[in-house]
Every structure is written in C-alpha cells, then in structure tokens.
Amino acid sequence: MSGRVKIVSWNINSVRFRIDIVERFLREVKPDILCLQETKVLDQDFPHQPFKSLGYKHILIHGQKMHHGVAIISRVPIVEDDRLDWQANREARHLGVRLPNGVRLENVYVPAGGDVPDREVNPKFGQKLDFLDRMTRWSEGLACPTLLVGDFNIAPLPEDVWSHKQLLDVVSHTPIEVETLARLRDAGDWVDLGRHFHPAPARLHTWWSYRAKDWAASDRGRRLDHMWATRDVAVQAVGHTVFEDCRSWLKPSDHIPIMTEFAW
Known part of the structure; x- marks a missing residue:
C-alpha cells in the first residue's frame, strides 16, 4: 500500500436499506x-x-440483528486485529484491523x-460514559500507529453544534460527555x-435529525462522527472531507460520510 489512501467513516443506519447510496458513494468518491x-x-x-462488484474484495464484519x-470494506488487504467489548455486553460496536503498512484501524460505534x-x-x-472510560483505558496502552474512526455520538466543541447554549443539557453535547471524551x-x-484540517470556529457538522422537515433549511447539525489519529499517523494526513450533500440523497442516513486522505 503506497501513494494516496482515502479512508471513509459512515454511520449508514442499515447497510441493506441504503445499499444504493453506498454504491453511489463508492462509484463517485472511490475511497480505498x-x-x-x-x-x-x-x-x-x-x-x-x-x-x-465495485472492487472491494476485502470485507470484515461484526454484525447484530436489527441493531x-x-x-x-477495503480495496487493500486488511487483517482482523480485534473485536473489543467496550460496552461489556457483547454488542457489536467495534472492529479493528491492521493495514499493510502496519497502521491499526479501529472502527467504533459509541x-x-x-x-x-x-x-x-x-x-x-x-453505559455510554462507561463505554468511553473503557476506551480510555485501552487508549492508555496503545503502542502502535493507530487511526480511530466512527460515530462517537458526542459533539465536543461549542462550534460542533448548531447552538451550544441550547444543547448543553441535550445528550451528545453535555459537559460530562465532553469531559469524558477529552x-x-x-x-x-x-x-x-x-x-486539524477545519479548525474552530469553522462550521463542521456530520449529523442532522430526521425530525426536521427540511434538514438543510433548519441546519440543526452536530459533529458526532470523528477520525482521530496517533501523532505518527496524523503527520501523514493530507486532507479531511465531509460529504454534506449525501444527506440529501434518496433514503439518506441521518449521518454523512467523512474522509481523511493519507500520503502513504
């Protein structure tokens, strides 16, 4: 694996129900x-x-019925590394792999x-706070280059939500969640x-509720989806993109894809 590598994270909210937009995204963006x-x-x-059919021959899954x-899913070879039970109840919320260059890629659904x-x-x-505490203890023992991606279900910065003041008591932006994530x-x-690529106070949202009749007009977004890297991986990142237009596609997820490109 060498050259530019694109890695995408997306809470798809049912891969079978939304397979059409997943295929469209893969054809248009061509992530690795x-x-x-x-x-x-x-x-x-x-x-x-x-x-x-689209060339993604390496597929590792950790599934659960209805939830x-x-x-x-990868064009490049990946080797399963771990399935950690940070929820402590065997829910399918984590899958980790090793990439050909030795980087560990951890995919999590908080x-x-x-x-x-x-x-x-x-x-x-x-349970959410305890999940994050278990992740923290795991993080303390990291000893290799790692990329942590997924739906963290927390918007940490005031600029990560449409209204910091109105969401202070709303789950996903409360002070205790922000402190735990920190x-x-x-x-x-x-x-x-x-x-890193879109410093605050830049607007940067990845989720909009289905409850809004017109999500774009109301624009009550939150940044719940994240990509974090250990510093030895972060220095190889060359760009980060959020695909906000995907929220308007047919039968969309309430989350949009995010992508970081690396010079590997």
Whole structure:
C-alpha cells in the first residue's frame, strides 16, 4: 500500500436499506477503505456482492440483528486485529484491523446514551460514559500507529453544534460527555483530524435529525462522527472531507460520510 489512501467513516443506519447510496458513494468518491457503523445486519446476511462488484474484495464484519453492527470494506488487504467489548455486553460496536503498512484501524460505534443525561434516571447514559472510560483505558496502552474512526455520538466543541447554549443539557453535547471524551483524547494523545484540517470556529457538522422537515433549511447539525489519529499517523494526513450533500440523497442516513486522505 503506497501513494494516496482515502479512508471513509459512515454511520449508514442499515447497510441493506441504503445499499444504493453506498454504491453511489463508492462509484463517485472511490475511497480505498470504508468503515461503516450501525449496519444493522447479521453477518450471514451482509450484502457482500455489491461491494465486491465495485472492487472491494476485502470485507470484515461484526454484525447484530436489527441493531448496532460495524464493518470495514477495503480495496487493500486488511487483517482482523480485534473485536473489543467496550460496552461489556457483547454488542457489536467495534472492529479493528491492521493495514499493510502496519497502521491499526479501529472502527467504533459509541452508544447514543438515551435521552436523559443522568445515569441514575437513565442507565443508557451511564453505559455510554462507561463505554468511553473503557476506551480510555485501552487508549492508555496503545503502542502502535493507530487511526480511530466512527460515530462517537458526542459533539465536543461549542462550534460542533448548531447552538451550544441550547444543547448543553441535550445528550451528545453535555459537559460530562465532553469531559469524558477529552479524557479519552488525552489518554492517547490523539489528533482530531476533522478539527486539524477545519479548525474552530469553522462550521463542521456530520449529523442532522430526521425530525426536521427540511434538514438543510433548519441546519440543526452536530459533529458526532470523528477520525482521530496517533501523532505518527496524523503527520501523514493530507486532507479531511465531509460529504454534506449525501444527506440529501434518496433514503439518506441521518449521518454523512467523512474522509481523511493519507500520503502513504
């Protein structure tokens, strides 16, 4: 693997239901590696053929019926490295692989955390914080070049949401979530590639709710999807793109793809 390599992360919200837009994206953008979250399909039912027809012959999946699920689809050879149970209940939320150049690629789907930001009232919120704490302990022991991508379900900066003031008590942007994510970032000395290439206060959103009649007109977005790299990987990054137009495609996910290009 040498030259420019494009790596994409996308919460697809059901890969079978949205396979048409996945194929369109792959034809138009031609990434080398696609990391999907929320595939919502058992491994035996994953739609391999559309990817193979487009030249993506290396497919690793960690699925679950109707919920969660992650997959890594690649033009270049990949070797499965780990499936970590950061949720501590065997949900399919992580898949890690090694790339030919030795970089570890970790694809994660962090729990959304429910609607109430209180672990006593809402156990799902506590599970989310505990998930991130387990990721933090893992991050402290990293010993190789690593790229961490996926739906983190947290918009950390005030500029990562349409209204910092109005979302301070809304799950995904509460102070405790932001602080917990910051501990994870600091534990691995991670570089946030999105903000590395698009520094705040630049607008940078990756998710818009289905509840809006016109998502673009209301533009109440949040940056929930991220790509973080250890510093030895970050120095090889040459660009980061968010594909906002994909939110307007037929039967869209509520998330859009994000992509970092590397000079490898």
